Amino acid sequence: MEAVEKHYNRKSESYESVRESLVFRIYDAITWKYLEPYVPTSPNSLVLDAGGGTGRWAIPMAKKGSKVILLDISEEMLNIARQRIEAEGLADRIKIEKGDMRRLDYPNDTFDLVLSEHTLFLFDQPDQMVSELVRVLKRGAPIVLSAQNRLVQALAHLPDDATANPEILQKAHKVFHRQHYSMLSEDPPIKIHTLTPDEFRDLLERSGLTVKRMVCKGATMPLRFSQQFLMRTDVPDQTVADILQLELAFSEQPDTIAMGGHIQAIARKK
Ligand SMILES: C[S@@+](CC[C@H](N)C(=O)[O-])C[C@H]1O[C@@H](n2cnc3c(N)ncnc32)[C@H](O)[C@@H]1O
DSSP states (O other), X not given: OOHHHHHHHHHHHHHHHHTTSHHHHHHHHHHHHHHGGGSOOOTTOEEEEETOTTTTTHHHHHHTTOEEXXXXXXXXXXXXXXXXXXXXXXXXXXXXXXXXXXXXXXXXXXXXXXXXXXXXGGOSOHHHHXXXXXXXXXXXXXXXXXXXXXXXXXXXXXXXXXXXXXXHHHHHHHHHTTSSOOEEEETTEEEOOOBOHHHHXXXXXXXXXXXXXXEEEOTTSTTTSOHHHHTOSOOOHHHHHHXXXXXXXXXXSGGGGGGOSEEEEEEEEO
């Protein structure tokens, strides 16, 4: 079993509760805002949610009317998805498949939308994964992907007081130059792969896509708020709404992309 599969099998039970934390409430609200307009509504349309995990996006997408294939490498993440999909009465609209998005069994030009949210950071060869997703996407159809921003990832290492921990400056430098990686997990070891906004755009363009829009997610987040605050699950709704309003104001500005912890891209197959 691959390290990633093992990791998400272990995390599956707590995955949905972690999404109640401030950071994910904000990220998820932004994801949906820029994903929803591209979700087809016809019952004849077909969406691929690659690395769809617990069905976080497959469920709202299916509610809009289309059929969804929820594909994931982790059996345990899919088990959680299965329970949630059944509870929502959506088993006839969402087909669950265990598989590897780097090697898909579907023919070329199959899907009306491909989503792969919060997965690109897991791949050391992102070209392989993106071209496989593009292969199964219909010509002219949209794809929504997100990347972890290396500019923010490097700066997030900086301490409040650099004299107390001077070597951390070197760490930030090394993360920036990909000589050192932040880790998603130490056992099994899983690196967090990052891209700068320009690298992300280049990756999409050389994969046969026309980039329509790139938005920043989390401009207020990893650098401005403490990790402890970001992971709190008891932040009052009004505070979350106020932070979200600020986030959306930033995300509407094209020149703020470099500030987001994540970058969400919407592109179309040429
Ligand atoms: C951070 S989770 C994101 C889940 C979901 N997209 C979301 O936004 O909540 C990453 C998911 O990608 C899945 N994954 C990782 N590598 C994969 C691969 N090669 N093929 C299919 N799924 C994969 C993991 O099992 C996990 O469920």
